Amino acid sequence: PADGIRFKRVLLKVSGEALMGQRDYGLDPEVVNRVANEVKAVIELGVQVSLVIGGGNIFRGVKGAASGMERASADYIGMLATVMNALSMQSALERMGVATRVQSAIPMSSVCEPYIRRRAIRHMEKGRVVIFAAGTGNPFFTTDTAAALRASEMGCDALLKGTQVDGVYTADPKKVKDAERYERLGYLEVLSKDLQVMDASAISLARESRIPILVFSIHTPGAFAEVMQGRGKFTIIN
Numbered sequence: 001p002a003d004g005i006r007f008k009r010v011l012l013k014v015s016g017e018a019l020m021g022q023r024d025y026g027l028d029p030e031v032v033n034r035v036a037n038e039v040k041a042v043i044e045l046g047v048q049v050s051l052v053i054g055g056g057n058i059f060r061g062v063k064g065a066a067s068g069m070e071r072a073s074a075d076y077i078g079m080l081a082t083v084m085n086a087l088s089m090q091s092a093l094e095r096m097g098v099a100t101r102v103q104s105a106i107p108m109s110s111v112c113e114p115y116i117r118r119r120a121i122r123h124m125e126k127g128r129v130v131i132f133a134a135g136t137g138n139p140f141f142t143t144d145t146a147a148a149l150r151a152s153e154m155g156c157d158a159l160l161k162g163t164q165v166d167g168v169y170t171a172d173p174k175k176v177k178d179a180e181r182y183e184r185l186g187y188l189e190v191l192s193k194d195l196q197v198m199d200a201s202a203i204s205l206a207r208e209s210r211i212p213i214l215v216f217s218i219h220t221p222g223a224f225a226e227v228m229q230g231r232g233k234f235t236i237i238n
């Protein structure tokens with residue numbers, strides 16, 4: 001990596017909703033391009049990058065189950081939604097000249113590669129962005145957990161969570177005016193205070209794997225690259 005870069009290999013988790021822009025469903029191509037640009041800037045710093053993209057902008061299992069569908073079936077639909085998002089991100093990145101590979105936890109051989117741990121590591125070593133699709137491949141999990149799992153498997157130095165705001169706050173900064181941003185939090189503090197950063201299984205897994213979670217705004221231009229250099233605004237959980 002370039003001078004001043006604190007991480008060699010990272011995984012960025014972006015929720016599906018972050019790619020929705022002002023729409024109430026699906027993808028906003030402009031937002032997808034902006035996020036792709038953020039990733040490109042970090043690749044150019046010499047950092048190895050992998051991505052997990054959620055699917056909540058298209059389908060969420062819990063909601064499907066609430067309307068009468070069997071939970072597992074609804075979750076599979078949710079996982080398929082993440083594949084659509086992964087392919088959209090792949091195409092945005094490749095248009096910018098960034099080499100990518102999509103690996104799906106649910107094999108879909110005519111669409112993308114199946115998830116193969118060692119192969120994913122190899123892609124990253126070659127400077128390719130690996131986009132992990134279909135979550136963990138299991139119902140009853142989330143893409144947050146998938147992100148912590150893949151980051152652990154890849155031996156990432158950090159798990160980045162790109163959110164709508166620039167870190168974790170004492171209260172929702174969009175609603176509470178004097179909400180304050182935490183500079184640092186412990187994993188257990190996040191769990192005991194029930195702070196809505198990532199779900200509890202993701203936090204626990206990151207803790208066990210000793211991977212710091214850095215929460216930052218995915219919508220602030222250049223923020224991802226800044227965080228990689230220890231600059232800008234973010235909350236670190238470690």
Ligand code: UDP
Binds near residue numbers: 059078081
């Ligand atoms: N999902 C799943 N197993 C996984 C990952 C995801 O069953 O390992 C399903 C689940 O139904 C979830 C949906 O896929 O609601 C979309 O993922 P998520 O809600 O995590 O997306 P995000 O909120 O990040 O957009």
